[in-house]
Amino acid sequence: MVTFSHTDAGTPEQEWAASGVAALPELPLDTSELAALTFVVLAAHPDDETLGAGGFLARLHAAGAAIELVLCTAGEASHPDSQTTTPERLAAVRLAEFTTAVSGLAPSATLRFLELPDGQLAAHADRIAAAIRESIAGRTAEEVVIVAPYRSDGHTDHDTLGKVAADLATQDGYGLLEYPIWYWLWAGTGDTTWSSWVRVPLSQEEQQAKSAAMRAHASQTEPLSGQPGDETLLSGTFLEHFERPWETFAWHPSHSGNNSAVDAERIFDEVHRREEDPWSYTTSWYERRKRALTLAALPRESYESGLEIGCSIGTLSEELARRCGTFLGVDASSAALAQAAKRLAGHPSAEVKHLIMPQEWPEGSFDLVVLSETGYYLSPEELTELLARIQASTRLGGTLVLCHWRHPISGWQLDAESVHAMARTHLGWPTHGLYQEKDFMLEVFTAPDTSP
Numbered sequence: 001m002v003t004f005s006h007t008d009a010g011t012p013e014q015e016w017a018a019s020g021v022a023a024l025p026e027l028p029l030d031t032s033e034l035a036a037l038t039f040v041v042l043a044a045h046p047d048d049e050t051l052g053a054g055g056f057l058a059r060l061h062a063a064g065a066a067i068e069l070v071l072c073t074a075g076e077a078s079h080p081d082s083q084t085t086t087p088e089r090l091a092a093v094r095l096a097e098f099t100t101a102v103s104g105l106a107p108s109a110t111l112r113f114l115e116l117p118d119g120q121l122a123a124h125a126d127r128i129a130a131a132i133r134e135s136i137a138g139r140t141a142e143e144v145v146i147v148a149p150y151r152s153d154g155h156t157d158h159d160t161l162g163k164v165a166a167d168l169a170t171q172d173g174y175g176l177l178e179y180p181i182w183y184w185l186w187a188g189t190g191d192t193t194w195s196s197w198v199r200v201p202l203s204q205e206e207q208q209a210k211s212a213a214m215r216a217h218a219s220q221t222e223p224l225s226g227q228p229g230d231e232t233l234l235s236g237t238f239l240e241h242f243e244r245p246w247e248t249f250a251w252h253p254s255h256s257g258n259n260s261a262v263d264a265e266r267i268f269d270e271v272h273r274r275e276e277d278p279w280s281y282t283t284s285w286y287e288r289r290k291r292a293l294t295l296a297a298l299p300r301e302s303y304e305s306g307l308e309i310g311c312s313i314g315t316l317s318e319e320l321a322r323r324c325g326t327f328l329g330v331d332a333s334s335a336a337l338a339q340a341a342k343r344l345a346g347h348p349s350a351e352v353k354h355l356i357m358p359q360e361w362p363e364g365s366f367d368l369v370v371l372s373e374t375g376y377y378l379s380p381e382e383l384t385e386l387l388a389r390i391q392a393s394t395r396l397g398g399t400l401v402l403c404h405w406r407h408p409i410s411g412w413q414l415d416a417e418s419v420h421a422m423a424r425t426h427l428g429w430p431t432h433g434l435y436q437e438k439d440f441m442l443e444v445f446t447a448p449d450t451s452p
Helices: 013-017 031-035 048-063 087-105 121-136 156-172 192-196 204-216 236-242 261-274 285-297 315-321 334-343 380-393 416-427
Strands: 038-043 066-071 110-113 144-149 175-179 198-201 246-252 303-309 324-331 350-354 366-372 394-405 431-436 440-446
Touching: 013 236, 031 048, 038 048, 038 121, 048 066, 048 087, 048 144, 048 175, 048 198, 048 204, 048 236, 048 246, 066 121, 087 110, 087 204, 121 156, 144 156, 156 175, 204 236, 285 315, 285 394, 285 431, 285 440, 303 315, 315 324, 315 334, 315 350, 315 366, 324 334, 334 350, 366 380, 380 394, 380 416, 394 416, 416 440
Parallel strands: 038 066, 038 144, 066 110, 144 175, 303 324, 303 366, 324 350, 366 394
Antiparallel strands: 175 246, 198 246, 394 440, 431 440
């Protein structure tokens, strides 16, 4: 659980500006595509919609898109120590500010207020899900995009609302855009979660509309009074993150448009051609520590034949090859494999091969199979086929290692939990060991040592 306070200095905007966030790919939806969709925009509190997606709301209105805006709480708990107002009076102020802000951004939006208690959305997840379904009723999955707070934003209400939206999108196939707010405060630029997100560049008119909407939320951007407890909630340095000429989202297209293994070759070749080490495998402490934990989790000191699926540039492959009599690293990206081949050049019994799995599969059998940071780049159907391939190719008593990042992966249907859950269900193999923390999960399975 992330711990932070709105009074924290946080990561300066200058650091974010230098991080590469401004160079993220653009959301691949043009004006005509926006106009054909219905956007269900969710806000936990008044001002969330403006901070995270104000410019985008202005664009949707101009494009003629249908907008259903659902506000969960009045934000009445924003100043709990105020001596000059009550939660009831503050709720009335904030709702008026919300109406003014949205009328300037998207006057065509249909507004709905759920009247849920501020800070307690976790107890009302079913009510929120029902409201979203009511807003979507009568539309197909391909016609709907849900816009919600980032599900790991760090604020309990944001996280709850984001998770409800993500669960609905996954279950029913809706598109999903997640907007971060407090993430920009507590996360550092070394947290590479944002590297899979997309960017919506804002026109000057959209920036001006967003700026005017933020001024409407005066109870959050200015002190309520000079009395203790009435201090400004959103500092100037925090608001700098929302004065950018773009907005940032984790993007998950509707299921019918989701990426699959076939797309991986193009996507990851592009990534590796831009940078030799796009995920900082060689320099990041997170990556080096994760590799060390993965290697330490292997139940055997050595293996006869190892297979790494999705070996990328070969940083883990190099370590695995030392513990295998023969080793094969496969990946969909030829650009990544060129680097992996160089790393494995000193291991004559190791090789790399360009394969798009699960459609293509190497010959032979293996007593070690490693699937690290790769399972969620498949569709559910492809992962099912991949697990069947692994089951057929793993020797009796062999080891299967799964290791995956536990945050949303933009543009793909699966996440870490769903990949590991599918492995448990489809294989039925006992778990030798399981390690989980905020950022990743590592699980080791043992194939049965007797034939079924």
